[in-house]
Amino acid sequence: MDKLSPQQRHANMAAIRGKNTKPELIVRKGLWKRGFRYRLNHKRLPGHPDLVLRKYRTCIFVNGCFWHGHHTQCTIHNSQCIIESSECCKIPKTNREFWVAKIRRNKERDKEEQRRLAEMGWHCITVWECELKPSKREETLDSIAFTLNHIWLQNHTRCLMADGRGKMDSGIPYPQLDEEDMQMPMAAEDECL
Numbered sequence: 406m407d408k409l410s411p412q413q414r415h416a417n418m419a420a421i422r423g424k425n426t427k428p429e430l431i432v433r434k435g436l437w438k439r440g441f442r443y444r445l446n447h448k449r450l451p452g453h454p455d456l457v458l459r460k461y462r463t464c465i466f467v468n469g470c471f472w473h474g475h476h477t478q479c480t481i482h483n484s485q486c487i488i489e490s491s492e493c494c495k496i497p498k499t500n501r502e503f504w505v506a507k508i509r510r511n512k513e514r515d516k517e518e519q520r521r522l523a524e525m526g527w528h529c530i531t532v533w534e535c536e537l538k539p540s541k542r543e544e545t546l547d548s549i550a551f552t553l554n555h556i557w558l559q560n561h562t563r564c565l566m567a568d569g570r571g572k573m574d575s576g577i578p579y580p581q582l583d584e585e586d587m588q589m590p591m592a593a594e595d596e597c598l
């Protein structure tokens with residue numbers, strides 16, 4: 406049963422969608438405490454990642470389980486993808502078709518944005534709201550920190566094997582930096598030496 410009126414649900418959803426949401430703040434505080442520094446909501450990157458760690462060439466998205474359809478599967482009915490509810494994402498019974506279409510679009514957009522970021526040489530980490538529940542929070546933050554350090558090492562090993570023309574051995578170019586980034590002072594350890 407959908408107990409909220411359409412207006413209430415709309416207000417509720419608008420609140421969930423906003424920036425500076427609680428899950429996002431948890432990730433920001435947790436990573437800051439672990440010594441990571443970042444920029445927020447980078448407007449010029451696809452999907453406006455919630456956190457951008459240039460030194461790690463990594464974008465972090467903090468996703469609400471409902472909006473981004475966490476754990477949902479797509480079943481095909483009459484050659485259409487129908488999103489089924491999951492433990493994380495309960496699709497409202499009222500206006501079901503609307504929500505299915507909306508969440509499906511969100512999922513497709515997430516995938517496309519991450520594909521574009523990968524093409525530009527960025528790593529992407531998705532953190533789900535349900536992974537930030539008090540019981541799981543520290544473990545999740547530790548695992549993000551572990552992944553970031555792993556990425557840093559990987560990038561720097563590639564640097565050592567670079568062919569001298571500024572290309573990494575994998576052929577993946579460095580992330581494209583916009584003008585604003587170029588003007589930012591660079592940390593020495595951010596570069597291949």
Ligand SMILES: [Zn+2]
Nearest residue numbers: 470475493535
């Ligand atoms: Zn979830």
